[in-house]
Amino acid sequence: MAAAAPGADVESRLRISEIFLSLQGEADAVGWPTVFVRLTGCPLRCRWCDTAYAFEGGQWLLVDEILAQVVRHGARHVCVTGGEPLAQKRCLRLLARLCDAGHEVSLETSGALDVAGVDARVHKVLDLKAPASGEQARNRWENLAHLRAQDQVKFVLADRDDYDWARGVVQQHALAARCMVLFSPVYGELVPADLAQWILDDKLDVRFQMQLHKILWGEQPGR
Numbered sequence: 001m002a003a004a005a006p007g008a009d010v011e012s013r014l015r016i017s018e019i020f021l022s023l024q025g026e027a028d029a030v031g032w033p034t035v036f037v038r039l040t041g042c043p044l045r046c047r048w049c050d051t052a053y054a055f056e057g058g059q060w061l062l063v064d065e066i067l068a069q070v071v072r073h074g075a076r077h078v079c080v081t082g083g084e085p086l087a088q089k090r091c092l093r094l095l096a097r098l099c100d101a102g103h104e105v106s107l108e109t110s111g112a113l114d115v116a117g118v119d120a121r122v123h124k125v126l127d128l129k130a131p132a133s134g135e136q137a138r139n140r141w142e143n144l145a146h147l148r149a150q151d152q153v154k155f156v157l158a159d160r161d162d163y164d165w166a167r168g169v170v171q172q173h174a175l176a177a178r179c180m181v182l183f184s185p186v187y188g189e190l191v192p193a194d195l196a197q198w199i200l201d202d203k204l205d206v207r208f209q210m211q212l213h214k215i216l217w218g219e220q221p222g223r
Contacts, residue, residue, distance in 0.1 A: 013062045014090050015040040017054040017083065018221070021073040025213030027125045027152050028180055029106060034077040035070045039091060042083040044110055046133040048158065048186045053221060054083040063094050067101060081108040086115070095119050112138040115146050124151040125182075130165055132158035132186070144173055151179045158186040163198050176205040184209050187219070 017038040024034040038051070040058030061069075070078055078098050085091045086109050098105045099121040106123040109115060112135070115124055126143060129135040133156070147153070153175050155166040166183065175181050183206050185195045196208050 012064070012090070012093070013060045014066065014088050014094060015058045016061045016066065017058040019066065019069045019073075021075060022213060023216070024077060024079060024106075025211045025216075026184070026209055027106065027108075027154065027182060028123070029077055029079075029104070030209065030212055032077045033075045034079050035073045035075045037066060037070065037078065037080045037094070039080065039082045039085040039088055041087045042110075043087055044084060044112055044129070044135045044138055046129065046135050048133065048156070048189065050187065050219060051081075051083065051221075063090070063097055066094060067097060070098065070103070071101070076102075076104050077106070078103040079106045079108060084110050084113065086113040086118075092117050092119070095122050110135075110138070111143050112140055114140065115143050118146075120148070124148075125154055126151065127154045127156065128166075128169065130155055130157055130162035132162050136165075144175070144178075147175075147179050149179055152182055153179060154182040154184060156184050156186055157195060158189045160198070162190075163195065167202060167204060170204065170206060181206040182209050183207070184211065187211060187214055 017040045019037050021035055024030050024032045038054055040054055042055055095105060096119045099119050106125055108125045111126040111128050118124060128139050157163050157166060170176060170181055185192045192210055199208055
């Protein structure tokens with residue numbers, strides 16, 4: 001991944017951890033060949049984070065350079081992720097440019113930062129932090145007002161307490177009536193079958209999911 005040329009317009013660049021082609025492993029686009037644009041940096045430190053390598057490092061790339069790399073991969077679906085992509089304000093410009101180029105664009109965000117400025121064409125995947133993450137206090141509840149039918153709210157759950165908390169949030173905010181709600185077990189901690197059974201027992205209107213990319217390739221970066 002080549003860095004932006006010296007003297008380039010710094011107002012049009014972002015720090016990028018990696019750009020790669022894989023199968024989307026989560027949310028409503030699961031299984032689709034997808035180009036992932038992973039931005040560097042994150043203000044959160046979730047206990048079970050699986051992309052801590054994106055907290056620092058990376059290379060500065062112009063938005064045009066990012067788009068050129070995305071196009072070379074030849075996939076319609078693009079996922080902008082992190083880290084926390086919205087920690088870089090120019091992410092909003094990148095999202096709009098990807099949409100302008102005709103891509104089906106999703107944004108994976110922690111929900112701790114304001115999503116009001118995200119292009120309406122983008123599918124937001126809002127990851128609300130459960131208690132076991134250690135970052136529950138960072139949830140920005142005002143973001144729920146910006147959810148559209150095309151968006152998703154994701155809960156990554158480590159134990160029964162997390163599940164009970166998430167169930168309460170879904171019911172309190174009537175989330176299932178507003179958009180798709182996803183419940184996912186923390187990889188290697190919560191037995192997936194246990195979470196599935198809790199959902200069935202409670203007849204929750206939520207979608208159970210596992211991370212397809214980890215089933216296929218384990219915890220390899222760039223997958």
